[in-house]
Each structure stands twice: as C-alpha cells, then as structure tokens.
Amino acid sequence: MALIELRRIFKSYFLHGKRIDVLRDVSLDIEKGELVSLIGPSGAGKSTFLHVLGTLDAPAAGTMTFDGRSVFTMNDAELAELRNRSIGFVFQSHFLLPEFTAVENVAMPALLRRLDRKQALHDARELLERMGLLARAEHRPGELSGGESQRVALARALVLKPTLLLADEPTGNLDPATGESIHNLLREVNRELGVTAVVVTHNEELARSMPRQLRMATGSILPVVPEGGEGEDAPLSPAVPTPPTPAAATPEATPGFPEEGGE
Ligand SMILES: Nc1ncnc2c1ncn2[C@@H]1O[C@H](COP(=O)(O)OP(=O)(O)OP(=O)(O)O)[C@@H](O)[C@H]1O
Numbered sequence: 459m460a461l462i463e464l465r466r467i468f469k470s471y472f473l474h475g476k477r478i479d480v481l482r483d484v485s486l487d488i489e490k491g492e493l494v495s496l497i498g499p500s501g502a503g504k505s506t507f508l509h510v511l512g513t514l515d516a517p518a519a520g521t522m523t524f525d526g527r528s529v530f531t532m533n534d535a536e537l538a539e540l541r542n543r544s545i546g547f548v549f550q551s552h553f554l555l556p557e558f559t560a561v562e563n564v565a566m567p568a569l570l571r572r573l574d575r576k577q578a579l580h581d582a583r584e585l586l587e588r589m590g591l592l593a594r595a596e597h598r599p600g601e602l603s604g605g606e607s608q609r610v611a612l613a614r615a616l617v618l619k620p621t622l623l624l625a626d627e628p629t630g631n632l633d634p635a636t637g638e639s640i641h642n643l644l645r646e647v648n649r650e651l652g653v654t655a656v657v658v659t660h661n662e663e664l665a666r667s668m669p670r671q672l673r674m675a676t677g678s679i680l681p682v683v684p685e686g687g688e689g690e691d692a693p694l695s696p697a698v699p700t701p702p703t704p705a706a707a708t709p710e711a712t713p714g715f716p717e718e719g720g721e
Pocket residue numbers: 471472473478480498499500501502503504505506507
C-alpha cells in the first residue's frame with residue numbers, strides 16, 4: 459500500500475463565470491520514503507495539487523488515502539489532526555511570524571500543540587543547526603535573508619516529524635547556490651529522517667536531481683522521461699476531455715470540507 463493513493467481527482471476554479479479546470483482526472487501513488495519533484499509552468503496547478511495533497515483544499519471529485527485512511531470522508535477535526543500530526547508544509551511564501559525569533563518560529567507547531575516547551579525549543583534548535591542556522595536562532599524574520607527564512611520555514615515544517623513534507627517552491631527567489639543548498643537539505647531530510655517529500659520547483663536541474671520527477675501540464679501529472687528514455691511513458695493520469703460538470707461535485711464526494719466559493 460502506498461503512503462498516498464490519489465484516484466480520479468478533479469478540481470476546477472470558477473471565477474467571473476469562467477471555469478478553470480486545474481486537475482483533470484489525476485491518479486497517483488506516492489510511496490513511503492519517496493522524494494518527488496514536481497515541475498510545470500506557472501498556473502499549471504502545482505500549488506493547487508499540493509494543497510489537495512496536504513488536505514488544505516478539497517477536490518470536486520476523487521478519493522485519496524493517507525496511510526490507508528480515506529481522507530476526504532474525514533470531518534474537520536480528523537483532518538486537522540492528520541495535518542498536525544503527519545504533514546509539514548513549506549508554503550510558496552514562508553509566512554514566518556514576525557514578532558517571534560527563528561527558534562520560536564520553528565518550535566511554534568509544537569508549542570501550539572502544547573508539547574513541552576523546553577523540548578520543543580531544543581528540537582527547534584537542533585533543526586536550525588542542521589539547516590546551518592544556529593547562529594541566527596535569536597533573529598526575528600525581519601533580520602533574516604530570504605534563503606535563511608526559507609530554511610527556518612523548512613525547519614518549522616519538520617519540527618513535529620511529519621510523515622509527509624510538501625514544499626511549494628522552497629527555493630523561489632533565491633540565488634542558485636542557496637537554492638541548491640535547500641534542495642540538498644531536502645534530500646538529507648528525506649534520507650536521514652525518512653520523510654516522504656513532494657517538492658514543487660521551477661528549477662529543472664534541481665528537479666532532475668530528485669529520484670522521481672513529475673511534470674504538471676493541462677490538468678495532468680505525468681512522469682518526466684529522463685534522457686535516454688528509461689522512464690515510464692504511460693500517462694499516470696489519462697487525458698480526459700470531459701471534466702465533470704459542477705453538478706458532479708456532490709457534497710457527498712467531499713464531506714468534511716467547507717463549501718468552495720463560486721460553486
Ligand atoms: N482561488 C482561486 N480562484 C480562481 N482561480 C484560481 C484560484 N487559485 C488558483 N487559481 C487559478 O488556477 C490555476 C492554477 O493555480 P496554481 O496556483 O495551482 O498554479 P501553480 O502551478 O502553482 O503556478 P505558479 O508556478 O505560478 O505558482 C491558475 O490559472 C490560477 O489562476
């Protein structure tokens with residue numbers, strides 16, 4: 459059984475009477491311990507896909523299991539518990555809390571769970587050390603560079619030892635060397651902490667350095683065929699010319715999620 463099994467996921471946005479089909483019949487397995495890169499042009503739906511994977515957003519149709527548990531039938535409390543316990547998120551913008559220091563930001567998920575404060579700060583410090591940021595532990599986000607902030611956000615996503623790490627362009631707006639060091643950190647975290655990770659990136663070279671590479675385009679997610687042609691070439695999500703009508707997005711399909719705007 460794969461850690462994540464997504465089946466027939468559809469998702470559209472409705473804005474000003476227009477429908478944008480972002481995910482069109484996406485089916486995908488992610489095995490425990492995999493390190494996966496996801497590339498694709500701006501607007502292809504990478505963030506949308508990551509939000510669905512992270513249970514932050516509901517699809518219109520489709521199913522997903524996380525460690526064998528059906529996700530889209532969970533209620534809000536169960537979903538929140540799953541997210542807190544098992545999923546770490548590095549967002550496209552890092553969203554550090556400006557009034558707290560780096561080490562407090564990293565410890566925040568543990569502090570919010572009312573775990574032991576001393577232990578939480580100790581774990582946070584250890585992660586910052588791994589990120590090469592121990593010397594910045596007492597800095598506030600306004601006193602950190604962009605790359606340092608991203609590394610703090612990565613440490614924060616890891617402090618509760620998630621099963622799954624979802625990183626949305628953690629190297630966006632960074633110089634190539636800092637970007638590469640963050641990708642190295644992700645590989646290290648994957649290898650040494652056993653964290654399954656899906657990383658969205660615009661950097662093709664860094665994407666290629668990940669053991670499994672996916673590309674997103676026109677609503678589908680396809681494996682990247684490496685040069686030399688050893689990869690799979692069958693689409694993981696067959697192109698489906700007729701996405702479901704809004705009426706197909708029954709509330710029964712996604713109980714536990716708030717209604718989406720515009721539907
Ligand atoms: N809340 C929303 N309402 C309407 N349309 C949206 C909404 N969020 C995203 N979209 C549209 O859905 C599409 C996919 O957006 P998404 O953010 O997933 O793309 P992306 O691949 O992450 O792009 P980027 O590389 O620029 O971050 C885009 O065309 C976007 O304009």
